[in-house]
Amino acid sequence: MPDYLGANQRKTKEDEKDDKPIQALKKACLIFFDEIDSIGGARFDDGAGGDNEVQRTMLELIYQLDSFYPRGNIKVLMATNQPDTLDPALMRPGRLDRKIEFSLPDLEGPTHIFKIHARSMSVERDIRFELLARLCPNSTGTEIRSVCTEAGMFAIQARRKIATEKDFLEAVNKVIKFYAKFSATPCYMTYN
Missing domain, CATH: 1.10.8.60 (Helicase, Ruva Protein; domain 3)
Incomplete structure (x- = not known):
């Protein structure tokens, strides 16, 4: 997390404005988020500033995911070891359409x-x-x-x-x- 509150959202919005390389590519683009539970956890209000920053970042991510959908050429993959902790708003169809579980191996x-x-x-x-x-x-x-x-x-x-x-x-x-x-x-x- 950056040192300043709100920096993640500003950076995400700046990246959206500066997505000319993605638009100019006109080919498929894959965006991968590893350990998405670090910013995509379920929301709660405990008054802690750091958690609020994470929640605002997650809401900005949701907004960006919604804007990717009409383009059709951008695919988003996310990985987590704790799927049960993810915010339902992040997991709803239209944002994440497929859930693939890799379970632990058998004997x-x-x-x-x-x-x-x-x-x-x-x-x-x-x-x-x-x-x-x-x-x-x-x-x-x-x-x-x-x-x-x-x-x-x-x-x-x-x-x-x-x-x-x-x-x-x-x-x-x-x-x-x-x-x-x-x-x-x-x-x-x-x-x-």
Whole structure:
């Protein structure tokens, strides 16, 4: 966020006035917002100036989305890990017409992800990747990669050139249990 209140809205309006490159292109244009929940969260009034700034920015974004629709050559993609926190005004049809959810992988997915990351490591042949996957329920690919990295670190600390299944089990205990303590589950978000 800029240092001055209202700067985001002014910048967004200036960008709208200066959209000659987009209009002159006459070809399809794709605009991608990553982590849209940072400015597209549901509105509430708590009197905090920073939150009001975010809400004004979100309202300006909604206005801009409405102005893109008649042009037809501009497509907007948004990504979030917290779709339930987005403002309904942002999510209504006409602004966002398609919602695609990429859910966490099933048991086969994490097993395969473990094998992919283990390929670039020196590991024992008889590691039970399915067992490791079962110990990492609802884990993302990034978390599984962290487990593999940590297993390699355990092997290095033990002055071994090969990571063992025990290293992976210790890594699961360290990495996944740590993430579970701070996960953004609805229960955690409610109580913390």
